[in-house]
Amino acid sequence: MVIKVENLVKRYGELIAVDHLSLEVRQGEIFGLLGPNGSGKTTLINCILSLLKYDKGNISIFDKPMAPDAYDIKRDIGVIMQNVAVFNELTVYENTDYFCGLYIKDKEERKKLVDEAIGFVGLNDFRSFYPKKLSGGLLRRLNIACGIAHKPRLIILDEPTVAVDPQSRNNILEGIVRLNQQGATIVYTSHYMEEVEQICSRIMIIDKGRIIAEGTKEELKSMINIGEIVSVESVELDRTLLDSIGQLPNVSQVGYENQNLTVIFTKGRNNLLHLMDLLRKENLSYGSVYSKLPTLNDVFLEFTGKQLRD
Amino acid sequence: MFMHIFKYRMKCFLGDKVTLFWTMLFPILLSILFLMAFSNLSNVDSFTGARVAVVNNDAYKSDKMFQETLASVTEKHGDDAPLLSMELVSLEEAGTLLEQGKVHGVILLEPDIRLVVNQSGIYQSIIKSFLDQYKQVSASYKSLFQTNPELLTDGDKLVDYSADYSYLTEKGLGKNKTDNTVTYFYALLAMASLYGSFWGVRVVSEVQADQTMRGARINLAPAHKMKMLLAGILAAWIIQFVELSLLILFMSLVLKVSFGNQVGYILLTCLVGALTGVTLGTLVGGLIKKGEGIKIGVLLGISMIMSGLAGLYFASFKYFVTKAIPIIAYVNPANLITDALYALYYYDTYQRFALNIFLLLAFSAVFCMLTYLSVRRDQYASIPSIQEGN
Ligand SMILES: Nc1ncnc2c1ncn2[C@@H]1O[C@H](COP(=O)(O)OP(=O)(O)OP(=O)(O)O)[C@@H](O)[C@H]1O
Ligand SMILES: [Mg+2]
Numbered sequence: 176m177v178i179k180v181e182n183l184v185k186r187y188g189e190l191i192a193v194d195h196l197s198l199e200v201r202q203g204e205i206f207g208l209l210g211p212n213g214s215g216k217t218t219l220i221n222c223i224l225s226l227l228k229y230d231k232g233n234i235s236i237f238d239k240p241m242a243p244d245a246y247d248i249k250r251d252i253g254v255i256m257q258n259v260a261v262f263n264e265l266t267v268y269e270n271t272d273y274f275c276g277l278y279i280k281d282k283e284e285r286k287k288l289v290d291e292a293i294g295f296v297g298l299n300d301f302r303s304f305y306p307k308k309l310s311g312g313l314l315r316r317l318n319i320a321c322g323i324a325h326k327p328r329l330i331i332l333d334e335p336t337v338a339v340d341p342q343s344r345n346n347i348l349e350g351i352v353r354l355n356q357q358g359a360t361i362v363y364t365s366h367y368m369e370e371v372e373q374i375c376s377r378i379m380i381i382d383k384g385r386i387i388a389e390g391t392k393e394e395l396k397s398m399i400n401i402g403e404i405v406s407v408e409s410v411e412l413d414r415t416l417l418d419s420i421g422q423l424p425n426v427s428q429v430g431y432e433n434q435n436l437t438v439i440f441t442k443g444r445n446n447l448l449h450l451m452d453l454l455r456k457e458n459l460s461y462g463s464v465y466s467k468l469p470t471l472n473d474v475f476l477e478f479t480g481k482q483l484r485d
Numbered sequence: 486m487f488m489h490i491f492k493y494r495m496k497c498f499l500g501d502k503v504t505l506f507w508t509m510l511f512p513i514l515l516s517i518l519f520l521m522a523f524s525n526l527s528n529v530d531s532f533t534g535a536r537v538a539v540v541n542n543d544a545y546k547s548d549k550m551f552q553e554t555l556a557s558v559t560e561k562h563g564d565d566a567p568l569l570s571m572e573l574v575s576l577e578e579a580g581t582l583l584e585q586g587k588v589h590g591v592i593l594l595e596p597d598i599r600l601v602v603n604q605s606g607i608y609q610s611i612i613k614s615f616l617d618q619y620k621q622v623s624a625s626y627k628s629l630f631q632t633n634p635e636l637l638t639d640g641d642k643l644v645d646y647s648a649d650y651s652y653l654t655e656k657g658l659g660k661n662k663t664d665n666t667v668t669y670f671y672a673l674l675a676m677a678s679l680y681g682s683f684w685g686v687r688v689v690s691e692v693q694a695d696q697t698m699r700g701a702r703i704n705l706a707p708a709h710k711m712k713m714l715l716a717g718i719l720a721a722w723i724i725q726f727v728e729l730s731l732l733i734l735f736m737s738l739v740l741k742v743s744f745g746n747q748v749g750y751i752l753l754t755c756l757v758g759a760l761t762g763v764t765l766g767t768l769v770g771g772l773i774k775k776g777e778g779i780k781i782g783v784l785l786g787i788s789m790i791m792s793g794l795a796g797l798y799f800a801s802f803k804y805f806v807t808k809a810i811p812i813i814a815y816v817n818p819a820n821l822i823t824d825a826l827y828a829l830y831y832y833d834t835y836q837r838f839a840l841n842i843f844l845l846l847a848f849s850a851v852f853c854m855l856t857y858l859s860v861r862r863d864q865y866a867s868i869p870s871i872q873e874g875n
Contacts (some may be wrong), residue, residue, distance in 0.1 A: 187867060221868055224705055225864060226694050226701060226704055226705065226864065227865055227867070228864045228865065243704075243863035244863070246708075247707070249705060249706060252705065256702065258698045260699045260701060260702045261699070263500075264496060264497040265493065265496060265497060265500070269493065273489075273493045274702065276489040276490075276493075277486070277489075277703065277707070277708045278706060321702070322702075
């Protein structure tokens with residue numbers, strides 16, 4: 176087991192930021208930690224890393240108990256914090272070299288690793304730039320280079336794509352997958368479900384410091400009873416019609432607002448067909464029709480009654 | 486690893502323009518301002534000098550030594566204005582003159598010398614310094630006469646002897662001619678030393694996970710925190726030492742402020758002063774958990790008060806504090822630095838200098854210890870999410 180957390184409790188005064196939480200991260204996976212703002216993701220990560228004192232629980236990494244002075248464990252971890260942590264007085268190269276040097280003593284080896292890391296995040300053209308001269312996205316990439324240059328076996332990224340342009344975001348996500356393919360185990364926190372769905376092999380959804388659900392994305396989606404969600408735009412409906420839509424097979428919920436109809440179906444066949452048939456029979460005109468499969472947001476909504484993102 | 490961290494600490498600090506400004510350029514600018522202010526002052530002096538009314542009573546009439554001395558300081562030497570101009574008046578007249586602001590002070594012998602002033606200012610302090618010094622010198626004369634009665638008859642010898650004294654220092658018993666303004670520059674150097682604490686604040690916040698995100702990242706690395714702290718202190722110390730040396734170089738070469746010529750000891754003072762400043766900063770940085778702005782504010786306040794007590798705004802304040810509440814003078818690093826330079830300049834022996842240096846080192850050691858105790862723990866109760874910025 177790469178990370179094992181048992182019954183972790185972390186309080187900030189009255190507030191319980193992590194509430195009896197247990198988790199396991201396995202060798203070679205991309206583990207996604209998904210939760211809305213303030214759900215305790217960063218707190219959990221900082222506890223795992225022994226940066227924060229916690230009130231209760233056991234944490235081990237690489238099957239050894241984690242502690243502030245567990246240098247042999249720390250040597251194999253790379254962390255990319257939520258906020259950029261680089262020195263404004265140092266260039267891209269120097270920043271990467273500085274942080275890498277805290278792990279790797281040998282100069283030759285370090286030079287190779289630093290070059291590789293800078294290339295990896297695509298900052299080769301910016302080696303002698305100072306952070307102030309980098310755009311937000313490039314700065315994030317530098318932040319990542321600083322965290323991974325020493326080739327850690329476990330990489331923890333805390334919302335590395337916040338406020339990043341789409342190009343840098345894709346670069347970052349692809350990079351994470353490549354690191355994983357090269358053998359690193361990844362823990363990835365985010366409140367963007369799309370990202371988590373895109374790259375994570377296993378996902379844990381948390382809210383208010385508690386686990387809401389855990390599994391692969393297919394497993395998570397199968398936990399809820401939603402087959403598909405159909406939206407019909409610009410359609411004129413009255414009460415009785417809405418009621419008869421509600422009578423259709425597999426319908427679990429009907430919503431109607433501003434002439435837009437939303438129907439949530441449980442799993443089943445020909446759901447869309449039944450709805451279209453009904454609309455045709457009533458001779459109704461309508462605009463676009465969409466059908467989409469449930470997302471992790473729907474999973475979150477179903478478990479907590481609120482949206483993942485507001 | 487130590488060298489790696491040290492090298493990058495140096496690089497970071499040398500790129501930190503804001504702190505470089507406050508620790509180096511600002512004191513230089515201030516020293517130029519001081520020079521301008523003093524040259525104005527001496528212009529005014531050349532017209533007036535300090536004006537005193539001396540009460541012409543029996544005690545005065547019988548004190549020949551005081552009369553002689555007064556005569557010598559009120560005499561005009563070449564182009565230089567006399568230090569004092571005096572009027573011999575009755576007690577009542579003296580009171581009126583003082584009230585009307587026509588004189589800065591009244592000297593009254595009863596038979597001990599008393600100075601009466603009704604406000605404080607540079608002139609009043611000039612008169613006071615003169616009188617203090619006179620008292621000191623006359624006391625030493627008296628003991629001289631007791632041991633060497635033949636001097637009493639040998640007038641020439643006596644004159645030669647007294648010609649070595651200048652009357653503008655409290656204790657003119659050393660080698661250099663006194664110049665009251667040097668105290669201001671020495672106190673300025675003390676202030677600059679304490680400003681070294683700004684480096685100290687950076688040193689600490691860079692290794693504390695709850696103060697900077699860089700600190701958080703460093704705490705995640707397999708490196709001993711104390712090693713990082715020491716590398717930071719060393720880098721800050723060296724930079725601050727060079728800055729102070731450059732400040733002294735500037736003041737002595739460009740502004741012609743005299744520091745004496747014991748370069749080695751002067752540099753030693755800078756070295757120790759720099760250490761005291763930097764460690765004061767690490768201490769405040771470790772103790773105060775709030776933002777960097779608050780720490781710098783606190784340190785600015787401390788530096789202003791300490792260097793003020795050491796005579797930065799008003800040289801006589803240093804003497805006043807030393808006399809009235811000596812303990813404050815001894816626990817004030819700014820005063821110790823000022824006094825070390827002062828002792829080097831005025832004294833032939835190194836006792837007083839050594840005491841100052843020793844006390845400064847002791848302070849640095851205490852500051853270091855307390856810093857260690859305050860940053861030693863390596864797990865934090867809370868890590869605020871800090872946005873980037875120095
Ligand atoms: N230093 C702190 N002191 C007090 N409360 C805190 C502190 N840090 C976080 N909290 C609170 O703990 C809870 C969890 O915060 P945390 O930062 O771990 O959430 P998060 O999931 O990382 O959120 P985000 O997506 O915004 O980064 C929040 O309610 C937050 O307000
Ligand atoms: Mg967070």
